[in-house]
Each structure stands twice: as C-alpha cells, then as structure tokens.
Amino acid sequence: MLLSIDNLQVRYGKQVALHIDRPFVIEEGERIGIIGSNGAGKTTLVKSILGLTDYKGSIHTELKREQMAVHMQQNEYVNTMPVKVIMETILDTSIKNNKALQELISYFEFEKCLYKRFSHLSGGQKQRLTIIMVMLQNAPLTFYDEVTSGLDFETRQRLMEKLVNWYKDKENSLCIVSHYYEELEMMADKILLLEQGHIVDFGSKEELFRKYCGRSIFIIDNTEKNRALVSGIEKLEAPEHLLALPSGDVESEHRIAGLLVDADVNFKRSSSDIEIMSTNAKKIFKGQRGGAEYEN
Amino acid sequence: MKTKKCNARLIVYELVNLAGNPFIAFFGCIFPILMLLIMSNAITGDVPESMVPKVNTAIFITMSLIVSMAVVLLGHSANYSQEMEKEIPVRLNLFGIPQRSIMLAKGIAQAVVLTLGLFFYTAIAYLTLDMEVPAVSTALCLLLCHYILAAIFFGIAHGLSGILKKFGPTYAITMVFYFGAMILCGMMGVQTNELPKALQYVAGLLPMSYIGSDFIDFWQGGSYNFGPMIQSYLFLGAVCGILLLAAGYKNRRVAK
Numbered sequence: 001m002l003l004s005i006d007n008l009q010v011r012y013g014k015q016v017a018l019h020i021d022r023p024f025v026i027e028e029g030e031r032i033g034i035i036g037s038n039g040a041g042k043t044t045l046v047k048s049i050l051g052l053t054d055y056k057g058s059i060h061t062e063l064k065r066e067q068m069a070v071h072m073q074q075n076e077y078v079n080t081m082p083v084k085v086i087m088e089t090i091l092d093t094s095i096k097n098n099k100a101l102q103e104l105i106s107y108f109e110f111e112k113c114l115y116k117r118f119s120h121l122s123g124g125q126k127q128r129l130t131i132i133m134v135m136l137q138n139a140p141l142t143f144y145d146e147v148t149s150g151l152d153f154e155t156r157q158r159l160m161e162k163l164v165n166w167y168k169d170k171e172n173s174l175c176i177v178s179h180y181y182e183e184l185e186m187m188a189d190k191i192l193l194l195e196q197g198h199i200v201d202f203g204s205k206e207e208l209f210r211k212y213c214g215r216s217i218f219i220i221d222n223t224e225k226n227r228a229l230v231s232g233i234e235k236l237e238a239p240e241h242l243l244a245l246p247s248g249d250v251e252s253e254h255r256i257a258g259l260l261v262d263a264d265v266n267f268k269r270s271s272s273d274i275e276i277m278s279t280n281a282k283k284i285f286k287g288q289r290g291g292a293e294y295e296n
Numbered sequence: 297m298k299t300k301k302c303n304a305r306l307i308v309y310e311l312v313n314l315a316g317n318p319f320i321a322f323f324g325c326i327f328p329i330l331m332l333l334i335m336s337n338a339i340t341g342d343v344p345e346s347m348v349p350k351v352n353t354a355i356f357i358t359m360s361l362i363v364s365m366a367v368v369l370l371g372h373s374a375n376y377s378q379e380m381e382k383e384i385p386v387r388l389n390l391f392g393i394p395q396r397s398i399m400l401a402k403g404i405a406q407a408v409v410l411t412l413g414l415f416f417y418t419a420i421a422y423l424t425l426d427m428e429v430p431a432v433s434t435a436l437c438l439l440l441c442h443y444i445l446a447a448i449f450f451g452i453a454h455g456l457s458g459i460l461k462k463f464g465p466t467y468a469i470t471m472v473f474y475f476g477a478m479i480l481c482g483m484m485g486v487q488t489n490e491l492p493k494a495l496q497y498v499a500g501l502l503p504m505s506y507i508g509s510d511f512i513d514f515w516q517g518g519s520y521n522f523g524p525m526i527q528s529y530l531f532l533g534a535v536c537g538i539l540l541l542a543a544g545y546k547n548r549r550v551a552k
Contacts, residue, residue: 050390052386066299066392069390070390072383072387072390074383075387076382076383076384077384077387078313078316078375078379078384079316080313080316080317081309081312081313081316082312085308085309085312086309088305089305089306089308089309090388090391090393091391092300092303092305133391137391137392
C-alpha cells in the first residue's frame with residue numbers, strides 16, 4: 001500500500017469541501033483517474049495529500065513528501081526568467097550533464113524553448129515545462145491535476161499521447177485529475193468518482209462499468225427518429241444529446257446492434273465508457289442521499 | 297527527489313530574478329545618485345566654500361539610505377508579492393525547495409545587489425563631488441547600519457508579501473512607507489528637526505532619521521550616543537519579526 005485515506009474532512013469556512021467517509025487506498029503501480037464536477041473536491045483531495053490545506057482525519061503513507069511529484073492546475077514561474085535557468089535551478093542539475101533530462105527535453109520537443117523567457121512560452125509549452133520537471137523526479141507517486149486544461153484539442157491530444165507512451169512501461173503510481181473522459185480511458189486503470197466532496201465510487205474501470213452500465217452499451221444521438229426507434233428499449237442516464245442503451249448479454253447486444261444497423265443509425269459500442277458510467281453512478285448516489293441535498 | 301538546500305544555483309536564480317526587475321536598477325542605483333547630485337547642486341550654492349565637503353557628505357549619507365530602501369524594501373516586496381500571487385514559492389516547495397532555502401537565496405542575492413548599489417553610489421559620489429573622507433570606524437559603522445537596516449527591510453517586505461499575497465496592496469504599502477520615510481528622514485530636503493513635533497516623534501522610531509542627521513557629526517571621528525538609534529532598530533526589528541511570524545503562520549504547510 002502506497003497511501004490510504006480514512007475519514008478525511010476539509011472545510012473552507014463553514015462549507016465542507018471534501019468528506020471522504022470510506023477508505024480510499026492507492027496501491028503501488030496503480031493509475032487512478034479522479035473525476036467529478038467542478039467543486040467535487042478533486043483538487044482539494046490532492047492538496048490534502050500534499051499537505052497544502054488543513055484537514056481532519058488521517059492520511060497514512062510511508063512516502064515522504066519529497067517522494068510525491070505534482071503537476072498542479074497552475075504552474076507559474078518568474079515571467080522574466082529564462083526557461084533553462086528555471087529548469088536547472090529547480091532540478092538542481094545542468095542540462096548539459098544530465099542524460100535523463102536531455103532525453104525528456106528531446107521527447108517533448110522542448111529544445112527551442114530553453115532559451116526563451118517563461119512569459120514567452122505558449123500554454124502548451126508551459127505545461128510541458130512542468131511535466132518534464134515532474135517526470136524527471138521519477139517519484140513513486142505523481143499527481144497530474146488537469147494537465148491539459150486550457151489547451152486546444154490538437155495540443156491536448158499530442159500531450160496525452162506523450163504522457164501515455166512515457167508511462168507505458170513504468171511502475172510509478174499516478175493520480176490523474178481530469179474533466180476529459182478520453183484522457184482517463186487512455187491513462188487510468190481505476191476511477192475515483194467524487195461528487196460535492198463525497199466519494200461516489202472507487203474501483204477498476206471495468207468493475208465500475210459493469211456495476212452501473214452492464215456488459216456493454218450502445219450510444220446514439222438523441223434525435224426524434226432515434227428516440228422512436230429505441231422507445232421499447234431500456235435506457236441509461238446519459239448527457240442530453242445522447243441516448244445510452246445497455247445490453248446485459250450477447251443476445252441483447254446482437255438484437256440492439258441489428259436494430260440500429262437495419263435502421264441505418266450511427267452508433268458507438270463501448271464496454272468502458274467512463275462518461276456514461278459516471279453519469280449513472282452519480283444518479284444512483286444522489287438517489288441514495290436523497291436528491292441533490294448532501295450532508296455538508 | 298531530495299530536499300534542496302540553498303546553493304549557488306539558487307542564488308544565481310535569484311540574482312537573475314532581481315536583474316529582471318528594472319525598477320531595482322533605477323530606484324536603487326540611478327535615483328539616489330540623481331538625488332545626491334541635484335540636492336548637492338541646489339544646497340551647496342548657498343554655503344561657504346569651506347563647508348561644501350561637509351554638506352556634500354551629509355547629503356551623501358542621507359541619500360545612501362535610498363539604496364537599501366529601494367533595492368531591498370521596494371525590490372523584494374515587488375518581486376516576492378508577485379511570486380506569492382502566482383503561488384511560485386508553493387510550486388518550488390513542491391519541487392523540494394523549502395521556504396528557508398528560497399528565503400536564504402533571496403537574502404543573499406539582495407545583499408549582493410545592495411553591495412553593488414552602495415559601491416556604485418559611493419564611487420560616483422567620491423568621483424564627482426568634493427567630500428570628506430570618513431574615519432574607518434564611522435565608515436564601517438555606516439555599512440553595518442545599512443546591512444542591518446536592509447535585513448529588517450527584507451523581513452518587512454517578505455512578511456507583508458506573505459500576508460497579503462497580492463502585488464497591488466503590498467506595493468502600495470511599501471511605497472507609502474518608502475516615501476513617508478523619505479519625507480520624515482530628511483531625504484526630501486526637509487531636516488527631521490524642522491518637522492512638526494508629532495512627525496518628529498514618528499521619525500524618531502525610524503533608524504534612517506538618526507543615520508541621516510547624526511552620522512555627519514562623527515564622520516571624521518568623535519563619539520556618539522547610539523542608544524536612541526538602537527532603540528529605533530529594535531522597534532523596526534520587532535515590526536519585522538511580527539510580520540514574518542504572521543506570514544509564516546498564514547503560509548504554513550499542514551503536513552511535513
């Protein structure tokens with residue numbers, strides 16, 4: 001076990017920002033995706049683990065704080081400072097003599113940025129700067145808090161591909177906070193779902209999908225024609241523009257697929273869709289807690 | 297990742313950081329020299345020729361105070377409050393650079409820039425004006441007073457930035473203090489003893505007023521009662537200590 005949390009509570013004034021009332025454990029080598037709406041407590045959880053905010057309860061870990069690396073949502077440095085100076089000072093090394101750092105700089109195609117001032121970097125370049133420094137720490141536990149927020153689609157895709165490839169054969173534990181489900185599908189093995197400061201559920205992607213969605217789902221556009229076509233079929237909770245049709249076994253899966261193919265409807269089949277899974281998990285969680293009014 | 301101690305790399309980083317703030321170069325090096333030359337030109341025209349070196353020296357001592365106030369008080373409060381606003385110190389902490397290493401590196405960098413500023417100011421003053429040569433003990437004493445004052449200013453700027461965490465209010469407070477001290481301590485051409493009684497009392501709380509008005513009396517030797525000046529240092533030091541403690545408490549990390 002790398003880290004465990006039990007009964008953790010963080011308050012901002014009178015408001016409870018985070019209340020983890022069930023055990024949450026991070027094992028060695030796990031890749032955990034943390035999702036939830038704005039104000040769900042994702043960043044507060046990371047800050048609590050890093051000791052950046054007051055909390056009640058217990059966080060057990062054998063790791064020293066220096067053994068945890070973090071890419072925060074905001075990673076600012078002195079605007080007028082050359083990037084090379086920032087990097088060499090923070091990492092306490094010289095790029096010239098550090099092969100691992102040279103490899104990372106080259107991997108992220110960052111060579112041309114080294115001689116710029118920090119203020120002259122683009123959003124994506126700023127993210128890459130911190131990612132390079134975080135990766136070089138090679139910490140047993142690394143947090144990435146919304147690492148691609150504010151980046152355009154193409155830059156986000158490229159950055160995620162780099163991150164996924166880099167960690168593919170490595171054993172570091174990762175906690176990835178993100179609003180982008182496809183990023184978590186690429187990087188996470190387990191999902192921690194938070195809602196208004198509470199844990200909705202925690203488990204492997206497959207386990208949670210089976211629990212809330214069944215064997216597989218078909219996702220189609222929410223149009224009048226499609227609604228009429230699937231009117232007799234059970235539906236899961238889904239974003240407003242989509243319809244999600246669960247199938248519990250192979251037979252029902254073939255039946256739904258046949259229906260959609262015959263009607264010439266475009267569809268996506270998935271057995272791991274995090275967005276539909278989390279939407280349904282939150283719906284059940286709200287029901288159990290009595291609507292949207294949570295205990296604060 | 298290991299916890300990083302203050303080292304040469306961190307000090308160079310802070311020196312580059314200071315070099316990136318052009319106001320430090322202007323207000324800390326150029327402005328005091330301009331003030332010295334303008335005041336000397338304005339005042340020495342009305343005094344007997346035999347008194348010119350003494351008057352120039354008195355102006356030199358008073359204006360030298362601008363160097364430490366501008367470099368350390370204004371410079372550090374401007375830089376560090378911006379860093380606090382952008383949470384740069386927290387970011388460095390998370391990379392294993394503790395607050396004490398950052399503070400030490402900043403302090404050393406400030407001392408280097410202050411030394412350069414004082415050297416530059418003194419060199420220009422002695423090359424361009426007719427000045428009295430000080431007794432070694434007085435020169436050393438003035439230097440010591442500058443460095444202690446700079447250390448206190450550093451603490452005040454650090455504490456204020458740590459408490460307010462915003463560039464605007466921090467800079468506003470330090471600018472008010474800076475110009476207030478310039479007026480109260482004779483740097484704007486009005487002697488402390490010419491001020492109204494209430495303002496003289498306030499000026500008495502600031503070490504700069506003693507340095508500006510009294511050091512000329514024993515510049516070439518003699519005795520001086522340091523008691524009131526030491527009391528003013530203790531007062532300003534206490535203000536600095538309180539601000540640092542409050543900032544330290546406000547920015548403490550929960551887990552070690």
